[in-house]
Amino acid sequence: MLSEASVRFSQRPFPSGDAALLLRMATIFLMGHVARATKGNASRPNGMKGWQSERIDAICVISNIIGKILHKGFFMTEHVSVSKISNHVGQDVILKGWVYNRTDKGKLVFLLVRDGSGFIQCVAFKGDLQPETFDLITHLPQESSVVITGAVREDKRAPGIPGGFEVGIKDLQVVQAADIDYPMALKDHGVDFALDHRHLWIRMQSQWAILRVRVRVMSAVREYLDGQGFFNLDTPILTPAAAEGTTTLFETEYFDEGSAFLAQTGQLYNEANIFAFGKVYCFGPTFRAEKSKTRRHLTEFWMLEPEIAFCDLDGLMEVEEGMISYIVQSVLRDCAAELKSLGRDVTKLENISAPFPRMSYDDAAKFLIELYEKETDPDKKELLKFEWGMDFGAPHEVELTKLNEKPLFVYGYPSAVKAFYMEPWPGRPEICKSVDLLAPEGYGEVCGGSERMSDHDALLARIKKEGLPEEAFKWYLELRKYGSVPHSGFGMGVERVVAWLCGIEHIREAIPFPRTIKRVYP
RNA sequence: UCCUGGCUAGCUCAAUCGGCGGAGCGAGCGGCUGUUAACCGCUAGGUUAGAGGUUCAAGUCCUCUGCCAGGAGCCA
Incomplete structure (x- = not known):
């Protein structure tokens, strides 16, 4: 009420x-x-x-x-956002935004105006306006900032997001006439040029739509986990040591303490937090100095990492599939217009709901080895080369995800290819209680998680075996001395999920300002 | 780090066997009352990434350098 x-x-x-x-x-x-x-x-x-x-x-x-x-006589029009325009059909409104495109038809001009909340067509008829206003409109450069007064009407022909509505211009004030050399024409651009102009590229409809989906993914994550009783306790970005080896860390000076490193995971701190709060997650930027040059890698990306006390591998998979399902359904419901403008085939997302299929690493390896042996094309065969004990490459992930329309859990990887802290499989010490979630349509690994080692002595032995600095993990080992319990957690790469949901080729478009091995500008 | 491909107008791309560097978009001017990245006409716009080499002749072939992309490894 x-x-x-x-x-x-x-x-x-x-x-x-x-x-x-x-x-x-x-x-x-x-x-x-x-x-x-x-x-x-x-x-x-x-x-x-x-x-x-x-x-x-x-x-x-x-x-x-x-x-x-x-x-009667005094009433003035109000400023409305494009997203709310359908509530104002038949009314005069004020729009504040930017000229996205102009189509000049002689005595009729169409302006496609964006205001951050959407895109809407505004129409100017020569006969309805002062001659100088009409002349101004016919010469408005792309991206000029404007305040438009006009009447809202429904019209099926009108493009835009949401579309189907347009504004008949009664007056137009120019806030700033943009320079005529705006570099982002409404067409395809090369990667280098587009990224050099990322500060302007994000204005384009496709990028706007992708980043709106990103925002919805991030809010859906929080809604779901908060609703499940998780606590969002963020972990430090400046950290003293590595969780997964020291070769992929960004190093920075830290006063008189020597070096600090930009965090590549919050997991170890999450593990401390669960002993105080039970179920926690951290959600923030993560840094990896890997020299990876693929469509699935950034040096700075956002990772969600839930961690749960008293939770085994099965329990972890249930959290993952519940959360991913919620994210997908939230985006389908709330970003329908964005997905449509991106040309996304949403039928591929509609049936994404828990439970997800589960496959052991052993079975996956068996499948991949058979596939490799059957392949006759020598180039493809080389890419599919596989034997038990290897981690999956991108081509292997693609083949595995072709088996299902839903995301696929693969669990029980060899310990040798996974991080030191993963709990060994009971009775099979060569594999561990790890699980990766592979997104469909070849988007590959979107989540990676495991049940963590809970035994102090076993963990210490593993740290020594890996040659990791024991003193740096002193506090981490202590967690196993005072009320250790089985616990599990996973990391989800936000950009990979957004890329999958949007159906885009490269994850650099799924973050406002991407950082790659070759780029820190703008 | 390695492999492969690329660099031609502000942008996206053509240019056949080595033989006069072209289009579209964008920009300017003109035309058009329903366009969807409109269309039509005209105009301007070039040290072909840089250096060197072969040749009567190089955007095109060769060498080196720089930059970019895709992929591998690694990972979310």
């Missing part, structure tokens, strides 16, 4: 200028009366909800009456 009333109240058209001042003064005056009139109800057992919503309803009614009175 309260929220509905609030929404209605906020959507109430508010005038501007003198009329606004008059209306606001009158409203404030009346609000005082309403407040006093309803104050006696504040002590209700039900608390605030009841009397607050009644009060807001009363204010709505009063302001609506005043608005209707002022509408």
Whole structure:
């Protein structure tokens, strides 16, 4: 009740200028009366909800009456966002945005205007406007910032996001006429050029849509985990040591303490946090100085890492599939227009729901070895080369994900190809309780996780065997001395998930300002 | 680090066997009342990444350098 009333109240058209001042003064005056009139109800057992919503309803009614009175002669148009334009059909509105494209038809000009919330077509007819205004519109450079006043109407022909609505221009003010040499033409660009102009490229519809999906993915992650009782406790970015070897770390001076390193995982700290909070996650940027040059790698990327106490490998997979399903369904529901503008085939996402198929590494290896032996093309055969004990390459992941329409869990990898902290498989010390989640359509590994070693002595032995500096892991080992429990966690690469959901080739488009081995600008 | 490919107008790309460097977009001017990255006409726009070499002649062939991309390894 309260929220509905609030929404209605906020959507109430508010005038501007003198009329606004008059209306606001009158409203404030009346609000005082309403407040006093309803104050006696504040002590209700039900608390605030009841009397607050009644009060807001009363204010709505009063302001609506005043608005209707002022509408005759005084009423001014209000600023609305493109995303809310469907609520204003038949009304005059003000749009504040940028000229995305201009199509000049002689006595008729179409402006495609974007305002951050969407894209909408605005139409200028020569006969409806002052000659100088019309002339101004026909010469507006791409990306000029404008304030447009006009009437909203429904029109199936109108392009845009959401599309189907357009604004008949009655007035247009130029905030700034953009320079005519705007470099991002509405066409395809080379990778280098596009990335050099990333600060402008993000204005293009495709990039806008991808980054909107990213935002939804990130909020869906938080919604899901928070709803499952996880605590978001972020872990340090400046760290003293590596979790997975020291060759892929960015190093920086740290006062008199020598070197610090940019974190490549928050996992070790998550493991400390679960003993205080049970279920936690960290969500932030992660840094890897790997010299990887592929469509799946960035040197700075965002990783979500949940960690759960009293959780084994099966429990971990249940969390992963539940969360991924929630993310996919949230994006399908809330980013339909974005996915459509990207040309994404959403039928490939619609049936992504838990449970996901599970395959052991042994079975996957058997499948890949058979595939390798059957392959006759020598080039393909070389790429598919596989034997038990190897980690999967990208071509292997693609072949495995072809088996299902849903993401695929592969569990029980050889310990030799995985990190030191993973719990050995009972009775099979050569493999560990690890699991990777491979996204369909060849998008590959989006999550990697494991049950962690919970035994102090076994972990210490492994650290020694790996030649890792024992003193750096002193605190980490201590976690196994005071109430150690089976626990598990995983990491999810946000950009890989976004790339998969958007159906884009390269994850550099799934982050606002990508950092790669060759690029720190802009 | 390795393998492969590329670098021609502001952008995206052509240029046949080594034989007069072209188009589209963008920009400017003009035309058009329903365009979807409009269309039509005209105009401007070039040290072919840099250096050297072969040749009567090099965007094209050779050598070196630089830059970029895709992939491998590694990983999320």
